Amino acid sequence: MTELALFVSTFGLVFCLGLQSLNVNGGYYVSAFVTSFAIGAGNLVVLKLAPSATPTEMAAYLIGGPFGIVASMIAHRKFFRSKTK
Numbered sequence: 001m002t003e004l005a006l007f008v009s010t011f012g013l014v015f016c017l018g019l020q021s022l023n024v025n026g027g028y029y030v031s032a033f034v035t036s037f038a039i040g041a042g043n044l045v046v047l048k049l050a051p052s053a054t055p056t057e058m059a060a061y062l063i064g065g066p067f068g069i070v071a072s073m074i075a076h077r078k079f080f081r082s083k084t085k
Contacts, residue, residue, distance in 0.1 A: 002049060002053075002054075002057050003056055004060070005049055006046070006049050006057050006061045007061070008064070009045035009046050009064070010042075010046060010063075010064030010065055012038070012042045012068065013039065013064075013068065014065040014066075014068030015071055015072040016035050016039045016042055016072070017039060017068075017069075018068065018069045018072030019035050019076055020035045020036065022073070022076045023035055046061070
């Protein structure tokens with residue numbers, strides 16, 4: 001169960017970090033502000049679970065990041081493209 005929690009928290013954290021970067025670069029101030037809270041929450045979960053991680057939990061942690069960043073790029077493109085049309 002901790003593997004799932006680590007995967008989801010890492011996915012969410014990296015997803016939000018990706019959104020944060022795209023929001024800052026795009027000048028989306030409110031979105032960047034809101035995303036900061038999600039980054040903080042994700043960090044709290046990861047920092048609580050990761051220090052005592054087993055090898056399978058470490059693998060779940062490492063797998064969450066790549067999926068999170070790609071998902072954030074897709075989501076940001078879809079969300080902000082629809083807002084500008």
